[in-house]
Amino acid sequence: MKEKRRKKRIITVVVCLILLLLLITGTTLFVHGSKENEIQKKEVEYPEEQTITCFKEQGHDEAEETEIVYLQKGKLIRRENIVDWTNSPSKERTCEYYTKNSAGLNSYKGVSSTCNCGDSYGHYTATYVIAEIDREEVRLKQFDYLNENDIFSAAQWRIYMEERNFKCTES
Numbered sequence: 001m002k003e004k005r006r007k008k009r010i011i012t013v014v015v016c017l018i019l020l021l022l023l024i025t026g027t028t029l030f031v032h033g034s035k036e037n038e039i040q041k042k043e044v045e046y047p048e049e050q051t052i053t054c055f056k057e058q059g060h061d062e063a064e065e066t067e068i069v070y071l072q073k074g075k076l077i078r079r080e081n082i083v084d085w086t087n088s089p090s091k092e093r094t095c096e097y098y099t100k101n102s103a104g105l106n107s108y109k110g111v112s113s114t115c116n117c118g119d120s121y122g123h124y125t126a127t128y129v130i131a132e133i134d135r136e137e138v139r140l141k142q143f144d145y146l147n148e149n150d151i152f153s154a155a156q157w158r159i160y161m162e163e164r165n166f167k168c169t170e171s
Contacts, residue, residue, distance in 0.1 A: 046074030052154055054166035063094060063122075067166070069142060069157065076130050076142055076152040083124040098124040108138050 050071040057064055063085035070078040085094055095117035102113035102124060110132030115124045128140060135143060145153045145160070158168045 046071070046151070048073060050074075050154065051171050052158065052168055053171070054158075054161040054168040056164075056166045065166075067161065069152070069154075071152055071154065074151040074154075076146065076150070078130060079128040079140060079142055081124075081126045083122075085122045086120055095122050098122065102126065109133060111138060 052069045052071070054067045055065070063083045066080075066082040066084075068080040068082070069076060070080075083098060095115070098115040099117070102115040105111045105113040105126050110129045111126065113124070113126040116122065128138065130142075133140075141160075142152065142157065145157045147153070154170070158170075161168050
């Protein structure tokens with residue numbers, strides 16, 4: 001009788017140990033699999049090159065405004081602003097504004113700007129080379145859309161621009 005109880009206890013202990021071993025193995029495999037999935041999720045693939053062009057037909061002083069951001073593997077490389085106007089009632093003030101703006105921007109490292117005005121037209125361009133500019137000196141709205149790894153949130157940027165009545169396309 002004692003021997004039967006002893007065998008039952010041994011069998012019960014062995015079964016419990018086997019179940020415990022299976023539980024530990026299953027948990028370990030699950031945790032390991034979760035970590036691999038998490039690592040794969042973090043390794044997001046970004047296009048080699050990406051351009052987001054946002055356009056507004058009726059901007060300030062009825063000018064056409066275009067803002068372009070250039071990305072490489074998710075990183076912001078360059079931003080370009082282009083403003084064109086024709087026969088604007090305030091074309092002289094518009095030209096004066098962008099000429100002064102252009103002169104001021106050209107004093108910053110990594111920024112180049114031009115403004116050309118004629119009797120019935122005007123064209124302004126400003127280009128910002130992100131790697132060359134001092135982020136404390138030149139504040140760009142795009143910096144708000146960079147994460148800790150300097151990856152640019154293209155989707156959030158489009159939402160921001162479209163809320164400001166720009167029409168955006170990606171290529």
